[in-house]
Amino acid sequence: MVPQNEVLPAxxxxxxxxxxxxxxxVPFAENIMLDLMDGKFVGASSLDFPLKLPEGPRYQLHIMAVNPLERIKQLPPQVDTVILHEETLKDISEAVVEAKKLSLSLFIALNPDTPASVFDQYLGALDGVLIMSVNPGQYGAQFLPDQLEKVRQLRAKSKTLNIEVDGGMTDRTIGLAIAAGANMIASGSFIIKSKDPEAAFNILKIFFS
Structure with missing residues (x-):
C-alpha cells in the first residue's frame, strides 16, 4: 500500500x-502531533500532564521522555499513534509488543546522532519512523539537512513505510524532505506561530501535489 501524504501541526x-x-x-487539521517532553530526555518540558483532547482529529503523541512504555499505558482514547524514541528504549521489539496490546500504531523516532541502520531488523514491524531534522526540544530549532540522508536510506529499503520528518519544516525545507522520500511532515512554529495557521498549513500541503 502506498503511504498517505500528510502535514501535521506539531x-x-x-x-x-x-x-x-x-x-x-488548527481546527482544520485531521491529524495533529502532540509533543510530550519530560525535561529529562530533552531539556524542555511540554504536555507532561493528563491530557484532555477534543474529539474530531486524530492525534500522534510524540513521547520525548524516559520510560516511554509506562507513558503509553494511560493515554486519552483520541491518541491513535505513539512515537517513541529509539534512544529511550532498551528494545524496539518490546515497544512493538506493548503498542500492539494497546491497539496503538507505533512509530520509532531517531535523534540526529542515531543512525538509520538501527531500524534494519524492525522495518516490517513498525507503522512508521520519525526522523528528527533538528535537535529536539523547542520550536524553531535549526534545520539539519544532513538528516534527510536517513530518509533516503529508509525509503530505498521500503516503498510502503510511513516516513515522517519533524523539525524546521517550513516552505523552504519541506520540498527537500519530500524529495528525500518523506510522506508525512510535522511542522510546529511555521504553522502555529503564523498569523494565519490555516494558510501556512495549506502552503505546506501544496508541496505534496
Missing part, C-alpha cells in the same frame, strides 16, 4: 489551557 504546551489555545488554532 503542538508544544505547558498546561491544559495552553494546549486548548493551540488546538483552537
Amino acid at each position: 503542538i508544544i504546551a505547558q498546561n491544559q489551557q495552553e494546549l486548548d489555545q493551540m488546538l483552537e488554532k
Whole structure:
C-alpha cells in the first residue's frame, strides 16, 4: 500500500489551557502531533500532564521522555499513534509488543546522532519512523539537512513505510524532505506561530501535489 501524504501541526504546551489555545488554532487539521517532553530526555518540558483532547482529529503523541512504555499505558482514547524514541528504549521489539496490546500504531523516532541502520531488523514491524531534522526540544530549532540522508536510506529499503520528518519544516525545507522520500511532515512554529495557521498549513500541503 502506498503511504498517505500528510502535514501535521506539531503542538508544544505547558498546561491544559495552553494546549486548548493551540488546538483552537488548527481546527482544520485531521491529524495533529502532540509533543510530550519530560525535561529529562530533552531539556524542555511540554504536555507532561493528563491530557484532555477534543474529539474530531486524530492525534500522534510524540513521547520525548524516559520510560516511554509506562507513558503509553494511560493515554486519552483520541491518541491513535505513539512515537517513541529509539534512544529511550532498551528494545524496539518490546515497544512493538506493548503498542500492539494497546491497539496503538507505533512509530520509532531517531535523534540526529542515531543512525538509520538501527531500524534494519524492525522495518516490517513498525507503522512508521520519525526522523528528527533538528535537535529536539523547542520550536524553531535549526534545520539539519544532513538528516534527510536517513530518509533516503529508509525509503530505498521500503516503498510502503510511513516516513515522517519533524523539525524546521517550513516552505523552504519541506520540498527537500519530500524529495528525500518523506510522506508525512510535522511542522510546529511555521504553522502555529503564523498569523494565519490555516494558510501556512495549506502552503505546506501544496508541496505534496
